[in-house]
Amino acid sequence: MKFVLIAALGALVAMPALAQQLxxxxxxxxxxxxKGSEGETIAKQCVGAxxxxxxxxxxxxxxxxxxxxxxxxxxYAVETECAVGQIKxxxxxxxxxxxxxxxxTEGTTKISxxxxxxxxxxRKLVVEATRLGECxxxxxxxxxxxxxxxVISMPSPxxxx
Numbered sequence: 001m002k003f004v005l006i007a008a009l010g011a012l013v014a015m016p017a018l019a020q021q022l023x024x025x026x027x028x029x030x031x032x033x034x035k036g037s038e039g040e041t042i043a044k045q046c047v048g049a050x051x052x053x054x055x056x057x058x059x060x061x062x063x064x065x066x067x068x069x070x071x072x073x074x075x076y077a078v079e080t081e082c083a084v085g086q087i088k089x090x091x092x093x094x095x096x097x098x099x100x101x102x103x104x105t106e107g108t109t110k111i112s113x114x115x116x117x118x119x120x121x122x123r124k125l126v127v128e129a130t131r132l133g134e135c136x137x138x139x140x141x142x143x144x145x146x147x148x149x150x151v152i153s154m155p156s157p158x159x160x161x
Contacts, residue, residue, distance in 0.1 A: 023099040048141025086113040
């Protein structure tokens, strides 16, 4: 489940919308701290040009009926409604930061239809991402380095037309 939270970070940080698009994070190695009711997870990700867009495209392709990003005075507000099979999730987030050195996301998601779940569950999550520097030799954009050192390789971003 913790990996899902990390993947959600990618979606929240890079969520595209019809009228407004979030800035992309500066390429390099980013550390992500996710804090919620299930505890804290820390992971690192090598970010390259298009990494954020690729993650969102993979997560949202056909699964989300609503993806709305609105520019605010202090950052961005994001609203989503997604479904995968019987699982439905709706969420709202506030995103702040300069996208060059840091990004902070505070969000609430309501999830229903999870196996073994008696009713809808609301989860609050705070994600703080900080750029640490350049990616290490051998790391490729999209690689997520878990706390135990395991590397999860995300699909490579598609080149821009």
